[in-house]
Amino acid sequence: MTSDELAWLADTCPYLAPAYLHYMKSFRLRPAEQVTLDFVPNDGKEDDNAYGALHMSTKGLWLETILYEIPLLALTSEAYFKFCDRDWTYDQQFERARDKGLRLQEHGCVVSEFGSRRRRDYHTQDLVLQGLVASIKEAQQRGYKGKISGTSNVHFARKFGLPPIGTVAHEWFMGIAAITDNAMGSSEVALRYWIGAFGRGVRFCPPDVHKIVGRLTAQSGPGHRTDRHIRHARLPPGLS
Numbered sequence: 001m002t003s004d005e006l007a008w009l010a011d012t013c014p015y016l017a018p019a020y021l022h023y024m025k026s027f028r029l030r031p032a033e034q035v036t037l038d039f040v041p042n043d044g045k046e047d048d049n050a051y052g053a054l055h056m057s058t059k060g061l062w063l064e065t066i067l068y069e070i071p072l073l074a075l076t077s078e079a080y081f082k083f084c085d086r087d088w089t090y091d092q093q094f095e096r097a098r099d100k101g102l103r104l105q106e107h108g109c110v111v112s113e114f115g116s117r118r119r120r121d122y123h124t125q126d127l128v129l130q131g132l133v134a135s136i137k138e139a140q141q142r143g144y145k146g147k148i149s150g151t152s153n154v155h156f157a158r159k160f161g162l163p164p165i166g167t168v169a170h171e172w173f174m175g176i177a178a179i180t181d182n183a184m185g186s187s188e189v190a191l192r193y194w195i196g197a198f199g200r201g202v203r204f205c206p207p208d209v210h211k212i213v214g215r216l217t218a219q220s221g222p223g224h225r226t227d228r229h230i231r232h233a234r235l236p237p238g239l240s
Contacts, residue, residue, distance in 0.1 A: 039054050097132050098134045113129060115153075116152060150163035174186075174188050
């Protein structure tokens with residue numbers, strides 16, 4: 001992270017503590033040590049045209065390895081659209097994104113861009129965001145009630161002057177559930193830790209979070225049903 005990027009982040013996201021920003025300035029991913037990739041061809045023969053299963057795993061501190069999710073998925077998606085599904089071009093991507101942004105805002109939708117891990121490549125996401133940004137001014141001139149509220153890609157947020165916006169990742173709640181061995185009480189514990197770290201500078205909707213966690217834990221076996229999870233989940237005092 002450059003000094004300019006750090007200054008922008010501190011100004012744009014005042015809820016990030018100085019200690020965290022200091023950590024991020026010196027942080028480096030170490031894929032040679034932390035990431036393992038294995039490819040198993042369907043026919044057992046490895047060659048440039050082989051199809052098969054790609055296995056990816058990370059090993060290390062949760063604090064560090066959780067950050068691999070987006071770049072690994074983005075690289076996988078880009079590789080697929082570069083070598084497998086090649087029937088596409090950049091033509092009209094800007095125009096389609098602009099038109100879609102206008103339609104969404106016309107109908108009062110509040111839209112966030114979350115395409116980093118599913119993008120065809122960097123340039124595609126850049127074009128889509130150019131289109132969405134272009135739609136903002138025109139939508140305002142037409143009096144549309146909708147809004148382009150930001151992007152989860154911090155780099156593009158800085159480039160296009162958009163708010164960096166995201167969600168409370170489900171890995172946070174799943175990790176807390178695993179560490180505490182308490183799936184039913186994990187939402188409250190996780191939210192307490194979250195507020196303790198960021199205060200009230202970050203907006204989120206706990207009921208939506210409970211639904212997400214409930215849906216995830218519903219896949220874990222008997223006793224982790226969604227309705228039971230939500231019934232046991234309680235909001236921390238003073239949080240509404």
